[in-house]
Amino acid sequence: GAVVSQHPSWVICKSGTSVKIECRSLDFQATTMFWYRQFPKQSLMLMATSNEGSKATYEQGVEKDKFLINHASLTLSTLTVTSAHPEDSSFYICSARSGTGGYEQYFGPGTRLTVT
Amino acid sequence: QQQVKQSPQSLIVQKGGISIINCAYENTAFDYFPWYQQFPGKGPALLIAIRPDVSEKKEGRFTISFNKSAKQFSLHIMDSQPGDSATYFCAASGATNKLIFGTGTLLAVQP
Numbered sequence: 001g002a003v004v005s006q007h008p009s010w011v012i013c014k015s016g017t018s019v020k021i022e023c024r025s026l027d028f029q030a031t032t033m034f035w036y037r038q039f040p041k042q043s044l045m046l047m048a049t050s051n052e053g054s055k056a057t058y059e060q061g062v063e064k065d066k067f068l069i070n071h072a073s074l075t076l077s078t079l080t081v082t083s084a085h086p087e088d089s090s091f092y093i094c095s096a097r098s099g100t101g102g103y104e105q106y107f108g109p110g111t112r113l114t115v116t
Numbered sequence: 117q118q119q120v121k122q123s124p125q126s127l128i129v130q131k132g133g134i135s136i137i138n139c140a141y142e143n144t145a146f147d148y149f150p151w152y153q154q155f156p157g158k159g160p161a162l163l164i165a166i167r168p169d170v171s172e173k174k175e176g177r178f179t180i181s182f183n184k185s186a187k188q189f190s191l192h193i194m195d196s197q198p199g200d201s202a203t204y205f206c207a208a209s210g211a212t213n214k215l216i217f218g219t220g221t222l223l224a225v226q227p
Contacts, residue, residue, distance in 0.1 A: 034214070034215070042220075043205060043218065043219050043220050044160070044215075044217045046215070049213075049214065091157075095159075097213060103165070103209070103213070104150070105213075107159040107160045108159050110157070110159045
């Protein structure tokens, strides 16, 4: 149980284009989903928190117009990196938290984004 | 006050030995302390977690020790195996449910 998937697992895009990453909770309903980015050999940095049906809350320093987050249903959240630049190249990971009151966050396998 | 400090940065342990990773926090409002294991190119996987109302929790070879007064918690991996070689992250969260991660420990278990 508690499986979170991400698609795609890796993507290469050209500078200036946009790319969408999907995060799905496969066997539970996720009232809250989180998006992180992780640079090589570094820790996870929280980018934003999204609750189903409401606007995402972004962490300080994260550009909300560049990283568009949509949590359209209890099992799906998407992150769109708009007008991507090489410095956006990173490992993007989502996590999901059940709405049943548990504290646990379950992480997806991550998406490797490379912007050329 | 939101930081979680983790040590050591890297650790080498012989097969069968005990791996110990330590974390410290400042925010007394934190009430959930998980440990995650991450293999290269993969997302973190929840290993074990503890709430501050207990001082120790054990699941298989993994044990969390929690010292509320010192604001410290640690992960002990008993009988460490080469398959345990990974990066381990401690984390903490409170009422916001946002996880604050430690800096990570790269564990290498030598056969």
